[in-house]
Amino acid sequence: MSANDEVYIVLTATGTWFSRTIQWVTKAPLNHASLSFDRELNEVYSFGRKKLSNPIFAGFVQENFADPFYEDAPCAVYRLRVGESARAEMRRFVNEMKRQPDRYRYHLLGLIGVLIRRKIPRENAYFCSHFVASALERGEWRPVDKPAYFITPADFEQSLSAQQIYRGTMSGYLARFNSTYPAAVYGSSFSPATA
Known part of the structure; x- marks a missing residue:
C-alpha cells in the first residue's frame, strides 16, 4: 500500500459554544469529523463554519488545521487503507463540491434527525x-453499519479504534511533520505505524 491508497479521518473538538453544545448532547468528547487525503493534513475537507469567527455561515469547507484556532484542540487521527480506486472515487465526490461549494449547505x-433517529432529507446538505x-460510501467503504446520515463522530471513534494513529492535540500532530511548527506534544500518543 502507498499514500495513494490511504485517506484519513480526523476527529476534533474546538471548544466553541456550538462544539460544546454538541458535546453536551452526544456526551462524546470529539464531535467534529473531517476527511483528509494526506497524513500531514494539508488537504482536509468537512462541513462546518466557513469563517472561524462566524458559526452561522457554514457549509462545505477546506480546513486549515495549522490555524492557531485549532492549536490546542483535542483530536484523533485514523488511517484507512481503502485502495486506489476507492480513494479516487472519494476524491471525485469531494472535487464535485470543490467546483461548486456554494451549492452545498450545512x-x-x-x-436533529440523528437525535430523534429520523432522516430529514435536504438536497446538497x-x-x-x-x-x-x-x-x-462513494468508495464503497463503510466502516460503520448505519446509513451515512445517521453516523456521528463517536461512531467513527468506536468503529475505527484499530486504525487510530494519533490522539492528542492538533498542534502535537502537526509538529510530527513540520519541525518549525511551535507545538508541545504533552499528552499525545502516536501509533508505531507512523514512526
Missing part, C-alpha cells in the same frame, strides 16, 4: 460526519 436539521461517511 444540514443543521440533519443533526450535510453535517460533518454525514459528509465523511458519504465520501467513504
Whole structure:
C-alpha cells in the first residue's frame, strides 16, 4: 500500500459554544469529523463554519488545521487503507463540491434527525460526519453499519479504534511533520505505524 491508497479521518473538538453544545448532547468528547487525503493534513475537507469567527455561515469547507484556532484542540487521527480506486472515487465526490461549494449547505436539521433517529432529507446538505461517511460510501467503504446520515463522530471513534494513529492535540500532530511548527506534544500518543 502507498499514500495513494490511504485517506484519513480526523476527529476534533474546538471548544466553541456550538462544539460544546454538541458535546453536551452526544456526551462524546470529539464531535467534529473531517476527511483528509494526506497524513500531514494539508488537504482536509468537512462541513462546518466557513469563517472561524462566524458559526452561522457554514457549509462545505477546506480546513486549515495549522490555524492557531485549532492549536490546542483535542483530536484523533485514523488511517484507512481503502485502495486506489476507492480513494479516487472519494476524491471525485469531494472535487464535485470543490467546483461548486456554494451549492452545498450545512444540514443543521440533519443533526436533529440523528437525535430523534429520523432522516430529514435536504438536497446538497450535510453535517460533518454525514459528509465523511458519504465520501467513504462513494468508495464503497463503510466502516460503520448505519446509513451515512445517521453516523456521528463517536461512531467513527468506536468503529475505527484499530486504525487510530494519533490522539492528542492538533498542534502535537502537526509538529510530527513540520519541525518549525511551535507545538508541545504533552499528552499525545502516536501509533508505531507512523514512526
